[in-house]
Amino acid sequence: MKPLKFVFPRLFQLSANKDVFIGESGKWVNGSWVWDLKWRREFFDRVSEAANELLSIISNFAPNAGCADGWTWIASPDGQYSTKSAYIKATRNETTMSIINKETLARVWDTPAPQKAIVTTWRILRNRLSTCDNLRKRNVPLGEEELKCNACIHQKETTNHFFLLCPKI
């Protein structure tokens, strides 16, 4: 039997009001907030259990009566979404190659080289090229022989091997 945390995403699929704000998902009754979640159909056992657990979790929460509903992007201090804040959020825990720091990486974009050379350089420094080892990390099914460098056919094809170590290249 699946744990309830795997059933919660299904609840969202069954919600009849996916795009509404919190204020539209309940009402104030005698000073207390009462949730009024709407569903597209009746539930079966596990989903019904998950819906009850969801209601018990959110029952301790009540919206602020004097505040307008709205969306907040928690990755930026002002709550407003921007591409820059999404990029920072997405790359915060990433490790770059040890030979280069983030400031140096940012300066790649200021060079007068052609745009495609800049993009390729950035991809090399971030280890984002479609080398065999990176393809395998992204679940592309490659056998052991297919992982080898296409030039020397001896070593595993990695960015470092391809640009720095391969004797054929």
Ligand SMILES: [Zn+2]
């Ligand atoms: Zn090679």
